[in-house]
Amino acid sequence: MILLFAVVVSGAIARILPVNIPTPLVQIAFGAIIGLAANLRVELEPELFLLVFLPPLLFIDGWRIPKDELLKDVPVVVELALGLVLTTVIGVGFFIDWLIPAMPLAVAFALAAVISPTDPIAVSAIAARVPIPRRMMHILEGEALLNDATGLVCLRFATAAALTGTFSLAEAAASFAWLAVAGIAIGVTVTLAITRAKAWVSRRFGEDIGSQVLVSLLIPFAAYLMAEHSGASGVLAVVAAGVTMTFAELSRQALPATRMRRNSVWDTIQFALNGIIFVLLGEQLPGILARAHETVKLTNHDNPWWLALYVLVIVAVLAGLRFLWVFLSFRLTVLRRGVDDSPLRSPDWRVFAAMSLAGARGVITLAGVLTLPLALSDGTPFPARDLAIALAAGVIIVSLIAASIGLPLVLRGLAMPPEPSKQGEENRARVAAARAAIRAVDSAQHDLSRDRDDADVYAEAATRIMDLYRERIRVRVDGEPELAVIQQNEAIDRVLRLAAIRAEREEVFRMQRARAIGSETGRKLTRELDLLEGRLRT
Structure with a gap:
C-alpha cells in the first residue's frame, strides 16, 4: 500500500513541477525518502519478482506498439535490439571485467546484459515535455520491446555460467535458438488458443465483461509459465503473445464495453507496475548506500566514491558504443533505402546524439539485476551481487538524468523534415466505413419494414441516416479547401x-x-x- 501511495503521489509531483524532471526520477527520489523515513525494506524472491512484473509489462508493450511503423523500420530495430545488445553484452562485459578485476567474468557479463536493454517509459515521460520525432519514438519503442528479451536471455546464460562455472558457445547458440523459437511459438499458440476459446464461449453463451478482462490479464502469465516449464524463454513468449493479441483481436472482436473497460484496467496496471519498480529502486538506494563501504571493498578500494566513478565510466562506454552503433545502423540501413519521404533521410549528428541519449535504462534493468540469485549451487553467496545491483542502479539514475538534461538541449531547434501525414489514410478509412454503413442501413431498413403498414417511417429514418453518411463521404472526397472549413466547423x-x-x-x-x-x-x-x-x- 505504501508503494502504491508513493506511485500516486510521485506522479502528481512530476506533473506539478515546473522543470522537466521525468516521472521515473521523481519516483526514485520518493522511494528513497520512504526508505530513509520508514526504514522500509521490500524483499522479493528473484524469480517471484520476474514473474510478477515482467509478463504484464512486456505483454502490453507488444500489444500496443504500432505494428506498421515497427515493420517499416524492422531492419533498424533488429540491428539495435539484437546486434547492439549482443555487442554491448560482449564488449561491455569484457570492459567491466577489465575495469573491476574482482568481479568474475560471468557476473560482468550478467551486469552487461541487464544494462543493455533500454526503457521507453522513461523516454516517453521526457517526450511529454520535449517532443521527440514520431518515427524516432517508434524505433525506440520497437527496440525496447525486442532488446528486453535479448538482454534477459543473455542474462540467463551469464547467470547459468556463474552458477556452474562453465560456458560453451556452441551449446549457448543452440540453446538460444531453442529459447527463441520455442518461446515465440508458445506465446503465439497460447494467445490464439485462449482468444479462440474465449470467442467461442462468447458466441454460444454471451460475453461477460469482467471475465473477458480477467482472461486478458491471465494470458501473459500463462504464456510465461508454459514457456518456462518447457525450457523456453518466457520473456520472448510474453512479447510474442502481446504482438499476436493485436491480430487475434482483429478477427475475434470483443464488445465495445469490454474494450473500454479492458483498456482502463491495463492502463492502471501498467502505470502501477512501472511506478512500483522505480519506487522500489529508490527504496533500495539507502541500503545500497549504507553498504557502499563494504561493497566498494570488492573493488580493492576503500572510498565509496569509486562506485560513482565506475558508474560514470560504464555509462560513458554505453553511450559511446550506442552512438557509434546508431550512426552505422542508420547509414547502412535507413539511408541506403532511398525512401523519399523518410524523415531521417539526411540526419545531422544531433539525430544520432538524440538516439543515443534516448537509450535510458529503467524497469527491465532493475527487474533483471534483482533476479540475480542470492547464492550459488553450493550455498555460498552469489559473487559481487551487491556490487552488480549498485552499479546497475547507478546506471539507471545517471542515464535518466542524462536523457532528461541532454535530450531537450539536443532536440531544441533541430530541423526535422515533416512527418508523413496520416490524413489521406484516415479519409480513405472514413469513406470506406461510411459506404459500409450506408449498405448496412439500407439492408436493415428493408428487413425491418418488410410486410409492415408503417414501412414509410422506416424508409424516412433510413434516408435521414444515410444522408448523414453521404455528407461525410462528400466532405472527405471533395477538395482540401472545403475539408479544411469542415474540420474547423467540427472543432x-x-x-x-x-x-x-x-x-x-x-x-x-x-x-x-x-x-x-x-x-x-x-x-x-x-x-x-x-x-x-x-x-x-x-
Whole structure:
C-alpha cells in the first residue's frame, strides 16, 4: 500500500513541477525518502519478482506498439535490439571485467546484459515535455520491446555460467535458438488458443465483461509459465503473445464495453507496475548506500566514491558504443533505402546524439539485476551481487538524468523534415466505413419494414441516416479547401458540445444531491455523458 501511495503521489509531483524532471526520477527520489523515513525494506524472491512484473509489462508493450511503423523500420530495430545488445553484452562485459578485476567474468557479463536493454517509459515521460520525432519514438519503442528479451536471455546464460562455472558457445547458440523459437511459438499458440476459446464461449453463451478482462490479464502469465516449464524463454513468449493479441483481436472482436473497460484496467496496471519498480529502486538506494563501504571493498578500494566513478565510466562506454552503433545502423540501413519521404533521410549528428541519449535504462534493468540469485549451487553467496545491483542502479539514475538534461538541449531547434501525414489514410478509412454503413442501413431498413403498414417511417429514418453518411463521404472526397472549413466547423462544434455535456453532467449531479433522481438513474446518465465526452475528446 505504501508503494502504491508513493506511485500516486510521485506522479502528481512530476506533473506539478515546473522543470522537466521525468516521472521515473521523481519516483526514485520518493522511494528513497520512504526508505530513509520508514526504514522500509521490500524483499522479493528473484524469480517471484520476474514473474510478477515482467509478463504484464512486456505483454502490453507488444500489444500496443504500432505494428506498421515497427515493420517499416524492422531492419533498424533488429540491428539495435539484437546486434547492439549482443555487442554491448560482449564488449561491455569484457570492459567491466577489465575495469573491476574482482568481479568474475560471468557476473560482468550478467551486469552487461541487464544494462543493455533500454526503457521507453522513461523516454516517453521526457517526450511529454520535449517532443521527440514520431518515427524516432517508434524505433525506440520497437527496440525496447525486442532488446528486453535479448538482454534477459543473455542474462540467463551469464547467470547459468556463474552458477556452474562453465560456458560453451556452441551449446549457448543452440540453446538460444531453442529459447527463441520455442518461446515465440508458445506465446503465439497460447494467445490464439485462449482468444479462440474465449470467442467461442462468447458466441454460444454471451460475453461477460469482467471475465473477458480477467482472461486478458491471465494470458501473459500463462504464456510465461508454459514457456518456462518447457525450457523456453518466457520473456520472448510474453512479447510474442502481446504482438499476436493485436491480430487475434482483429478477427475475434470483443464488445465495445469490454474494450473500454479492458483498456482502463491495463492502463492502471501498467502505470502501477512501472511506478512500483522505480519506487522500489529508490527504496533500495539507502541500503545500497549504507553498504557502499563494504561493497566498494570488492573493488580493492576503500572510498565509496569509486562506485560513482565506475558508474560514470560504464555509462560513458554505453553511450559511446550506442552512438557509434546508431550512426552505422542508420547509414547502412535507413539511408541506403532511398525512401523519399523518410524523415531521417539526411540526419545531422544531433539525430544520432538524440538516439543515443534516448537509450535510458529503467524497469527491465532493475527487474533483471534483482533476479540475480542470492547464492550459488553450493550455498555460498552469489559473487559481487551487491556490487552488480549498485552499479546497475547507478546506471539507471545517471542515464535518466542524462536523457532528461541532454535530450531537450539536443532536440531544441533541430530541423526535422515533416512527418508523413496520416490524413489521406484516415479519409480513405472514413469513406470506406461510411459506404459500409450506408449498405448496412439500407439492408436493415428493408428487413425491418418488410410486410409492415408503417414501412414509410422506416424508409424516412433510413434516408435521414444515410444522408448523414453521404455528407461525410462528400466532405472527405471533395477538395482540401472545403475539408479544411469542415474540420474547423467540427472543432468549433466539438467545443460547444463539450460545454453542453459538462452542463448536463452538473445538472445530473445537482439533481442527485437534491434527491430529485435516484443513484441508479444518476449513474446511467453520467455514464452516457462520459462516453459521449470520451468520444469527442478522442
